[in-house]
Amino acid sequence: MISRRRRIPARTLVAVALLASACVTPIERPADCDADAVRRSATLTSAGRLAPQTIVVCRGQEVTLAIEVEADGVLHLHGYDDQTPARSVETGTPIEMTFDAVHSGQFVIELHAPGATAGTGAGVFTVNEP
Numbered sequence: 734m735i736s737r738r739r740r741i742p743a744r745t746l747v748a749v750a751l752l753a754s755a756c757v758t759p760i761e762r763p764a765d766c767d768a769d770a771v772r773r774s775a776t777l778t779s780a781g782r783l784a785p786q787t788i789v790v791c792r793g794q795e796v797t798l799a800i801e802v803e804a805d806g807v808l809h810l811h812g813y814d815d816q817t818p819a820r821s822v823e824t825g826t827p828i829e830m831t832f833d834a835v836h837s838g839q840f841v842i843e844l845h846a847p848g849a850t851a852g853t854g855a856g857v858f859t860v861n862e863p
């Protein structure tokens with residue numbers, strides 16, 4: 734019998750590493766899970782991290798992410814590129830991203846610093862089943 738090694742995509746490893754460091758308590762279902770549209774606010778700090786680190790919504794909701802920006806680069810939401818494109822961000826200029834939470838699961842919010850090819854995990858977007 735031939736055994737085949739399963740390859741784990743690098744993206745998955747990044748997500749797992751980030752989650753392992755960020756999550757010590759189970760993620761709770763948001764109280765506004767029944768709302769059609771929700772708004773979440775966060776700050777992208779100068780260290781390239783979101784505060785809060787985890788943004789939680791429910792599948793089927795229209796989500797507006799309002800982000801105060803204290804870092805430069807390109808911000809994007811892995812796994813949601815079909816719903817919301819990567820956005821250039823600049824210190825001092827807040828952005829809003831509005832899109833439908835069509836995929837459930839956990840998705841890395843990544844910042845690509847100017848001139849850097851690889852991104853770093855800024856936070857985690859979590860979409861619960863309603």
Ligand SMILES: [Cu+2]
Binds near residue numbers: 809843844845852
């Ligand atoms: Cu990226």
